[in-house]
Amino acid sequence: MMNKPFEYFAPKSAGEAVSLLKKHGSSARLLAGGQSLVPLMNLGLAAPRQIIDLTRIKKKKDPLSYVTANNDSLMIGSMTTHSEVERSRLIRKHCLILSETAATIADVQVRNRGTIGGSVCHADPAGDYLAPLVAIDAEFRAINSRMKGRTISADKFFRDMFTTALKQDELLTEIRVPRQNRPRRGSAYVKHKYVEGGFAIVGAAAVVSLNKDGSCDRVSVVLSGVRATPLRLGEIEKRFHGKSLDERAIEEAGQLAYEEVREPLSDIHATSDYRREMSRIYTKRAIRLAAARAGARETKKTEEG
Ligand SMILES: Cc1cc2nc3c(=O)[nH]c(=O)nc-3n(C[C@H](O)[C@H](O)[C@H](O)COP(=O)(O)OP(=O)(O)OC[C@H]3O[C@@H](n4cnc5c(N)ncnc54)[C@H](O)[C@@H]3O)c2cc1C
Numbered sequence: 001m002m003n004k005p006f007e008y009f010a011p012k013s014a015g016e017a018v019s020l021l022k023k024h025g026s027s028a029r030l031l032a033g034g035q036s037l038v039p040l041m042n043l044g045l046a047a048p049r050q051i052i053d054l055t056r057i058k059k060k061k062d063p064l065s066y067v068t069a070n071n072d073s074l075m076i077g078s079m080t081t082h083s084e085v086e087r088s089r090l091i092r093k094h095c096l097i098l099s100e101t102a103a104t105i106a107d108v109q110v111r112n113r114g115t116i117g118g119s120v121c122h123a124d125p126a127g128d129y130l131a132p133l134v135a136i137d138a139e140f141r142a143i144n145s146r147m148k149g150r151t152i153s154a155d156k157f158f159r160d161m162f163t164t165a166l167k168q169d170e171l172l173t174e175i176r177v178p179r180q181n182r183p184r185r186g187s188a189y190v191k192h193k194y195v196e197g198g199f200a201i202v203g204a205a206a207v208v209s210l211n212k213d214g215s216c217d218r219v220s221v222v223l224s225g226v227r228a229t230p231l232r233l234g235e236i237e238k239r240f241h242g243k244s245l246d247e248r249a250i251e252e253a254g255q256l257a258y259e260e261v262r263e264p265l266s267d268i269h270a271t272s273d274y275r276r277e278m279s280r281i282y283t284k285r286a287i288r289l290a291a292a293r294a295g296a297r298e299t300k301k302t303e304e305g
Contacts, residue, residue, distance in 0.1 A: 004047045010056040014064060014171055015147055017052050022145035022169040024050045030171065031055070032079060032118030035110050054079055054171075064117070064173060067091055072179060078117025078172045083108070085116055094179040096293075097132045097187040097205065104128055104189070106197045117172045120157065123164050123229075125265065126199040130158060131224035132189045133175070134232060135205040141174040142166055149173075154230075161228040184210040184217075186293025190285045191225075192278045194269070200225045201270045202278040204257075206286035208245065208294045216240045216249075219290075221257065221283055226264035226275050233260050233283065245291045250284050257283035 011017040021028055029048035031037055032055070040046040057064055057079070064079035067088045074094050076085065085091055086102035105111055105119075105128050119129050120140065138154040144167065152165050159165055166172060180187050187207040191200040203224040209217040219240050221233040235256045240249060257279045264275040 003041050004049075006048055007050045008053065009050060010053045012056060012058050013062045014057060014143060014173060015062075017054060017057065018143060018145040018147070018169055018171050020050070020052045021171065024052075026168055028052055030121075032121075033081065033114040035106075035114035036118060036122040036124065065115075069094060069179070073176045074179060076116060076175045076177070078121075078174060079115050080117070082106075082111035082114050082116065082119070086111065094181050095136065095177050095187075097136065097180065097189050097207075098129070098177065101128050101132050101189045101205075104191055104193075104197075104200075110197075116175060120175070121164055121166065121172055123158050123160075123162050124199075125161055125228055126201075126203070126225045128189070128191065128200055128203055128224070130230045131203050131205040131222040132187070133177070134158075134230045135207050135220045135222040136177050136180060136187065138178075139176045140172055141176065142170040142172050144171075145169040151176075155232070158229040180207070182209070184212070184294050186290040186295070188286050188289035188293065190282050190289065192282055199269075202226060202264075202275055202282050204279070204282035204286035206283070206290040208287065208290040208296070210245075210291075210294045210296060211242075214244065214296065216243055216245045219245065219253075219287060221253070221286060223257070223261065223279055223283070226261050226279055228265075231261065233257055235260050236283070236287075245287065245296050250287050250291075253287055254280040254284040 028050035031053045064077045066077040068075045082102040082105045091099045134154045140152045143149050189205045191203040205222045207220045211217045223231045236253050261279040266272040
């Protein structure tokens with residue numbers, strides 16, 4: 001399909017980009033890596049009249065692509081590509097779950113162009129970053145056309161399928177994630193896909209914190225691909241506080257996931273029943289891996305996984 005004509009803007013600063021957003025209103029779209037927006041335009045599912053390309057924003061003066069750290073958090077610029085997230089030493093050291101997640105996205109060509117900011121703003125229910133970012137309590141920094149900044153927690157950022165809490169004149173500038181490399185804490189992201197690099201049919205992110213005696217202090221599990229927005233499995237969080245995360249507990253967690261997911265999405269890729277069953281299996285796999293990384297005594301894998 002031929003794209004409808006559009007005006008092209010290449011702002012040199014984030015301020016210029018948000019002014020253009022304000023000026024052109026809802027007919028304008030920001031362009032980051034183009035790995036979701038351009039396919040939508042090619043399919044005729046999006047027809048912006050103005051494209052505001054973020055790739056020309058001056059990297060030295062007004063960077064949107066970076067990874068830095070302070071004592072508590074990592075700060076990741078919204079234009080950081082999936083490949084950069086995958087390879088960043090800081091991310092590998094302090095937030096392994098994110099580099100692990102980036103490595104599962106598509107293929108190397110998509111990972112070299114696609115950005116973490118574009119991915120969360122696109123808010124595809126099957127997007128890989130969504131569940132891990134909610135599970136690790138990430139925060140999103142945005143600026144508006146008056147250059148006023150605000151912070152939105154990951155829990156509140158994803159509003160609906162392909163819909164976020166960002167306002168029309170807002171630009172996502174940064175994602176902040178608490179450092180994960182604490183003693184006795186482990187996290188993991190696992191996804192069920194049909195082909196290598198394919199979108200998640202179900203993705204499961206787990207973060208496990210253990211007490212000194214080896215019992216569970218906190219376990220967070222968030223699923224993607226099952227609802228319009230990432231699904232936090234609250235029952236699992238409540239049930240295992242202070243308990244041992246042995247194989248019996250992990251089996252129980254899988255069953256809780258199955259029950260909490262109830263009527264997941266159904267589409268040409270997978271039925272509701274199938275996604276429900278995969279939620280059970282991948283919840284167990286994510287908890288098992290996160291618990292092992294937190295230093296839990298080895299849990300034995302059942303036949304089903
Ligand atoms: C073949 C293929 C396979 C893929 N497989 C996967 C996969 O397995 N898992 C997965 O998670 N993803 C997958 N993707 C999607 C890919 O990860 C995209 O890179 C990502 O969804 C969008 O990032 P982008 O930088 O390309 O954003 P763009 O496509 O440029 O933009 C996406 C949307 O976000 C908005 N936006 C972008 N940046 C900002 C910002 N800073 N502030 C506000 N709004 C902004 C844009 O206006 C647009 O609406 C795949 C894509 C392709 C083409």
